[in-house]
Amino acid sequence: MHRSTHPLPAAPPFDLKHSLNFLNGFSPTLGEQMTDTALLKATRVGGQTVAFRVTQHGPPDAPKLEAELLSEKALSDLNTQQLLERLRFFLSLDDDPAALREKAAHDPAFLKVLDARHGYHHVKFLTPFENAVWAILSQRTPLNVARSAKRKLTEAFGGSLEVDSQTLSAFPEAADLPVDAAVLDAVLHNPRKSKALAAVVAGFQQVSDEWLKTAPDADIRAWLLGLYGIGEWSASFIMLRGLGRLSGALDVSDDSVLMREMLRAAEPIYGTLTPDELRQKGATYGELEGLWAHMLRSYGE
Template sequence: MTTPPHLLRPVSPFDFAQTLAFVSGFTPTSDEQKLEAQSLAKAVRIHRQTVGFDLHSVGTLDAPELRCYLFGNAPLNSEIKEAALKRVRFFLSLDEDLGPFYALAQQDVPFQRVLRQLYGYHQVKFLTPFENACWAVLTQRTPGDTARGMKRRLVDTYGGSVQIGNSVLWAFPEPADLAGASVAELRTLLKHPRKGESLAAVVQAFGQVEEEWLRQGPLSEVRAWLRGIYGFGEWSANFVLLRGLGRMEGAVLDDPDSVFTRELMNAAAKVYGPMSFEALSAHAHRYVVCQGYWAHYLRVAA
């Protein structure tokens, strides 16, 4: 059942082609959406209901507009529709103003190539921070194909699906969908005892917290909360802060020995050449509250 279209207006500049390019190459969500030249269809779980959304670009870089169709296996009430539209806006960072970041980037000569390459790209987050946190558990010290297999089993067992045309869109479960799963069941499903235990901890933690606090609460407190989840370290916490919650305002280079830092230094070397941790950290701080966007652009460009 499809609702009449909703018109979404992102903050300009916004290039939907950049969005589609990122999604098409984002391996953690491979085959979980339907992509066409100017459209993206995907599904999400909202209040134990699976909702599909189909986005079509009908605007321009400087006057962007997206036409959004919502659909499901049952009628969508006003609460579900409102929550779905808010989720889409957050997922694609439609309300983020790139102006302050771009103004700082104009002073960074080596970064100009990256800026030209990705101009108009608003960060595409994980669809939900819970999915991001689960992926952080699944992908720790695990090959990508193996982690994707684990994720597929989670979706098949606890998620939901809707159909668009001849395509089936699968939605990752909400914490409530997994609330009744025991640690033993998750261990068996994932075929990995430690990951089953860690995933159960993520389910419990996210089932007891308000997402709005994770998005807007004091960064140090949210980081500490994430670090308190069993199986979460500095890399997992930073990963969810940036890619699941869009918390771009914090320092991105705190620990010279972390996996996150090593990955960012490798990406930065392709733009700036080899740099010490201290030099790159000082450079990052020039971006003030936009450090997260700077780091994300570097990684996407790499």
């Protein structure tokens, strides 16, 4: 087993405990990582399965994070860098919590949420592709059924690694999956979802990570909505939780699933609101509206 250790600087305050607590209740990845006092999880990078262990030393206001990478074959410098960047993005280590607090100066109700989550940074999906696949699998489907389908895809096309007597499964990258819906349906046994998944796989195989990071929000949203099976809710979900695009989180219809979920999440903080009243509150957060929305939703989970 090849091991290497790397520093993971984080913008303070950062408290890994909050990230672990969030993952413990995050339905799409339940049971896919170890979250005792550190984060132990596996992923696929460049066709290889790699495990990582993230630990924190030092208090939230002076955090010192470290990533231990474990793999059967030594990682190239490029793949090491790609994985470290993925971890930084996954745990939002570069986000500045002070920016959201400054925006919330006018919003005492939301300041209580921030106080309760001191040191929490937005936890995303490990990759935007995984987020997009989950959006397909979970549409109009009980969560336990969606998780079972995701597990079958991981077993068929992903990888696994034994670390500390634990078998860690790694969800596949887009390059690991076929674009043939019939092949996918042999695993999923759901023709509609298999067709949608094939479209998502093909879509992600055709765009670069750099484009996903740098393209304008409008272009990303249009691309997502052009993929079979990706609707308004799924596009907003992937924009925020897979790509870290934080603006325009409430640019959805009044009767959308996302709006209904947001109104339920906001009620304990703000009381009963109409969709327009919720949009008005979100608009005051500008480019951080999505982070505000995520914090509201995660607060009650």
